[in-house]
Amino acid sequence: MRVRWWLLSGAVATGLVAVAVAAGRDHADRPACPLVSRWTRSFTNVISLSLAPDGSRLAVLSAYGTITCLDRAGQLAWQQDAPEATRVLAGPGGRLVVAYAPRRPLASSVWLFDEDGRRLAEIAAPDVVQSLALAGDGRQVAIGLRNAVLVCQRWGDHFDTLRVPVRGAVAQVHFGPERTLYVLTRQSDSLRRCKLSGKTLWKLDFASESEPAMACTPDGRLLVIASRVEGNGLLIRTLLPSGKVAWETRTPGRDPVLRLATDGSALLVAYEHCLAHEEYTYFERRLGYFSLGEERIAWVKGGPYTVALPAALGADGAWVVTLDVKRALRPPQFRLLGRHGERRWIYASAAPVLIATSSLDGRFVAACRSDGVIELIEVMSAPHPG
Numbered sequence: 243m244r245v246r247w248w249l250l251s252g253a254v255a256t257g258l259v260a261v262a263v264a265a266g267r268d269h270a271d272r273p274a275c276p277l278v279s280r281w282t283r284s285f286t287n288v289i290s291l292s293l294a295p296d297g298s299r300l301a302v303l304s305a306y307g308t309i310t311c312l313d314r315a316g317q318l319a320w321q322q323d324a325p326e327a328t329r330v331l332a333g334p335g336g337r338l339v340v341a342y343a344p345r346r347p348l349a350s351s352v353w354l355f356d357e358d359g360r361r362l363a364e365i366a367a368p369d370v371v372q373s374l375a376l377a378g379d380g381r382q383v384a385i386g387l388r389n390a391v392l393v394c395q396r397w398g399d400h401f402d403t404l405r406v407p408v409r410g411a412v413a414q415v416h417f418g419p420e421r422t423l424y425v426l427t428r429q430s431d432s433l434r435r436c437k438l439s440g441k442t443l444w445k446l447d448f449a450s451e452s453e454p455a456m457a458c459t460p461d462g463r464l465l466v467i468a469s470r471v472e473g474n475g476l477l478i479r480t481l482l483p484s485g486k487v488a489w490e491t492r493t494p495g496r497d498p499v500l501r502l503a504t505d506g507s508a509l510l511v512a513y514e515h516c517l518a519h520e521e522y523t524y525f526e527r528r529l530g531y532f533s534l535g536e537e538r539i540a541w542v543k544g545g546p547y548t549v550a551l552p553a554a555l556g557a558d559g560a561w562v563v564t565l566d567v568k569r570a571l572r573p574p575q576f577r578l579l580g581r582h583g584e585r586r587w588i589y590a591s592a593a594p595v596l597i598a599t600s601s602l603d604g605r606f607v608a609a610c611r612s613d614g615v616i617e618l619i620e621v622m623s624a625p626h627p628g
Contacts, residue, residue, distance in 0.1 A: 275587060275622070276578055276586060276587045276621060276622045277563075277576060277578055277587050277589035277619055277620075277621060277622070278619065278620045278622055279589075279617055279618070279619055280314075280315075280316070280606075280618045280619065280620050281315065281316035281617070281618050282316075282615050282616065282617045282618075283312065283316050283615065283616050284614055284615055284616075285302060285304075285310075285610065285614060285615070285616050286304075286614045287304045287305045287306065288302055288303070288304060288305075288596070288597060288610045288616065289303055289304065289305050289328060289597075290302075290303040290328065290329050290330045290597070291303075291330070291597050291598075291599045291608050291610055291616070292330045292331050292332040292339075292599060293332060293599055293600060293601040293602075293606055293608050294332040294333065294334060294335055294336045294601065295333075295334050295460070295601055295602035295603065296334065296335065296601060296602070296603060297314065297601035297603070297605055297606035297620075298313070298314050298335055298336055299311055299312065299313060299314070299319065299332050299335070299336025299339075299357075300312045300316075300332070300608050300616075300618065301330045301331070301332040301336070301339050302330070302610075302616065303324070303327060303328070303329070303330040303341060307323055307324050307325045307326060307327050307341075308321065308322075308323055308324075309321065309322050309323070309324055309327075309330055309339065309341055309355070311332075311336060311339060311355075311359065316618060319336070319357075319358075319359070320355075320358060320359025321359065322353075322355055322359050322361065324341035324353040326343055326346070326348075326349035326351070327341035327342055327343050327349070327351075327353060328342075328343045328344070328346065328349075329341070329342055329343065329344055329374075331374065331376060333376045333380035334378070334379070334380040335357065335380070336357050337356060337357045337380050338354065338355070338356065338357075338362075338376065338380045338381070338383075338396070339354075339355045339356075340352060340353065340354055340355075340374060340376065340383060341353040341355075342371050342374055342385075343371065344371055344372065344373065344374070345370060345371070345372060346370065346371075347370050350366065350367040350368075350369065350370060350371055351364055351365065351366055351367070352364070352365040352367060352371065352374070352383070352385055353365075354383065354394070354401065356399075360399075362396070362399060362400070362401065363394070363400065363401045365385070365392070365394060365401070365403065367385055367387060367392065368387070369387040369388050369389075369390070370387065370388065371385055371386070371387065372386040372387060372388065372411050372412045372413060373385075373386035373412055373413060373414050373415055374386065374415075375414075375415050375416050375417060377417040378417065378460040378461060378462075381395065381396045382394065382395050382396070382417065383401075384415045384416075384417060384423060386411075386412025386413070386414070386415040386425070387411075387412060388410070388411045388412070389407065389408060389409060389410065389411075390405050390406060390407055390408060390412075391405075391406040391408060391412055391415055391423060391425060392404070392405055392406075393405075393406060393423070393438060404438060406423065406436065406438055406439075406440050407440045408425050408427060408434070408436065408440070409427065409430050409432075410427030410428055410429045410430035410431075410432065411427060411428045411429055412425055412426070412427055413426050413427060413428045413454075414426040414455070414456055416456070416457075416458040416462065416465070417458075417462055418435055418458075418462035418465075418483060419461065419462045419463060419483055420483075421437065421438055422435055422436060422437055422438070422443065422462070422483075423435070423436055423437075423438070424456065424458060424462070424465055426454060426455075426456050426467075430447075431447065431448040431449070431450060431452055431454065432445055432446060432447045432448065433445070433446045433448075433454065433456065433467055434446070435483065435485065443485070444484070444485035446467070446481075446485065448469050449469075449471075451470065452469040452470045452471070453469065453470050453496075453497070454467055454468065454469040455467070455468050455469075455498050455499060455500055456468075456500065457500035457501055457502045457509075458502065459502050459503075459504060459505070459506045460504055460602065462483065463482075463483060463506065464480055464481075464482070464488070464502065464506035464534075465480065465481045465482075465483075466478065466479070466480045466481070466500050466502055466509055467479050467480075467481060468498035468500055468511065468513075470496055471492070473494075474494055474495070474496060474516040474518075474523070475492055475493065475494050475495070475516075476492065476493050476494070476495045476496065476498055476511075476513060477490065477492055478490060478491050478492070478493070478498070478509075478511060478532075480506075480509070480534060489534060491532065491540075493511075493513070493515075493530065494515060494516040495513040495514055495515045495516055495525075495528070496513065496514050496516065496525065497513055497514050498511055498512070498513045499511070499512040499513070500512075501555050502555075503555055503556065503557060503558060503559040503604075504557045504602055504603060505557060505558055506534060507533065507534055507535045507558050507559045508531065508532065508533050508534060508535075508555065508556075508558070508559025508581075509531070509532045509534055510529065510530070510531055510555050510562065511529070511530040511532070512527070512528075512529050512530075513527075513528060513530070514526065514527055514528070515527070515528040515542075515544065526544060527544050528542055528543065528544030529542065529543050529544055529562075529564060530542045531559075531562060531579075531583060533559060533581070534559075535559075539581060539582060541582065541583035543564070543579075543583060554600035554601075554604040554605075554606075554607050554621060555600075555604045556603075556604040556621070557602075557603040557604055557605075559581060560580075560581055561578060561579065561580060561581070561586070561604065561621060562578075562579045563576055563577070563578055563579075563600070563604070563607055563621060564576070564577050564579065565577075565591075565595055565598060565609075573590055573591045573592060573593055573594060574590075574591050574594060574595055575588050575589065575590050575591065576588070576589040576590075576591065576607070576609075576619065577589075578621065589619065591609065591611060591617075592611065592613065592615070592617075593611040593612045593613040593615070594611065594612040595609045595610070595611055595612075596610050596611065596612055597609070597610040598610070604621060605620060605621050606618060606619070606620055606621070607619040607620075607621070
């Protein structure tokens with residue numbers, strides 16, 4: 243089974259046996275450079291990271307099921323236990339933090355915490371949790387199961403749960419506008435927009451083994467879907483809430499992972515590019531950038547020794563941060579790229595990066611390193627190249 247390399251989500255630092263939160267060094271002064279280390283903190287045995295969309299909170303999950311929530315300064319906000327959880331997700335402002343274990347038959351609970359670490363609910367899902375999403379307002383949670391989506395609505399300190407029936411295992415789910423859901427299912431390989439009543443507004447079917455993936459803007463006004471087509475190719479499309487195709491392109495490749503700028507002005511596609519020779523075919527990792535506004539910009543980067551890991555995409559597509567772990571580089575480097583793919587800055591990591599994630603607006607990057615340190619990096623105004 244191939245390991246997903248997008249942000250190294252869920253990567254486990256082996257050989258580390260305890261969780262520790264210790265006072266680290268702060269970087270209060272802002273040097274005149276576009277990638278600034280804001281703070282570092284010592285942690286061990288980290289298996290999941292999640293930044294709030296605005297970067298105001300960082301949720302850290304250990305292999306022992308301990309959630310540690312840090313504020314923007316790296317100080318402890320709260321700590322709680324979520325036994326058997328393997329993934330953590332922080333909502334807007336950290337007002338809601340969710341812990342769960344995707345695709346684990348013996349761990350179907352979903353834990354919900356507020357901004358002070360109080361446990362709001364522990365939802366015992368009736369089936370294996372396949373996927374999960376938070377609404378843009380941070381008050382709703384969608385839990386993807388097999389043949390259903392559970393929608394949990396927060397009312398004060400409790401949640402009401404609604405079951406939305408669908409067909410197939412819910413590989414991905416996102417909230418759409420006007421109390422609707424975008425639901426991507428496997429087995430049946432289809433994408434649909436449906437109301438919370440379960441009524442389907444439109445449906446897009448895929449060929450078998452197309453392995454579709456999707457991403458969505460926070461308001462649900464733009465959706466991107468990528469799927470495999472014949473000949474080791476990818477078909478990438480953006481859809482409006484009506485289901486109308488607004489833009490599309492094709493590229494040779496497989497295993498797409500997508501990220502949209504929050505305003506829908508740019509798209510990142512991480513994928514494995516197909517290279518065919520007379521005697522054999524092989525794949526190399528690549529990163530494609532597509533501007534979706536009036537100015538059409540497109541570029542591709544990558545190579546056999548470079549992992550193009552998009553850790554951040556500017557809210558308006560103005561920058562991209564990638565993690566370059568080329569074999570010749572020791573240690574790896576965060577590279578800040580401009581809208582046209584030009585290199586703006588290089589920031590060398592002190593140690594190999596095991597897990598990296600970013601805030602939704604692209605301003606903050608959190609990286610868990612192999613030396614047992616979590617570092618928060620801020621993207622400042624990028625200088626002109628040169």
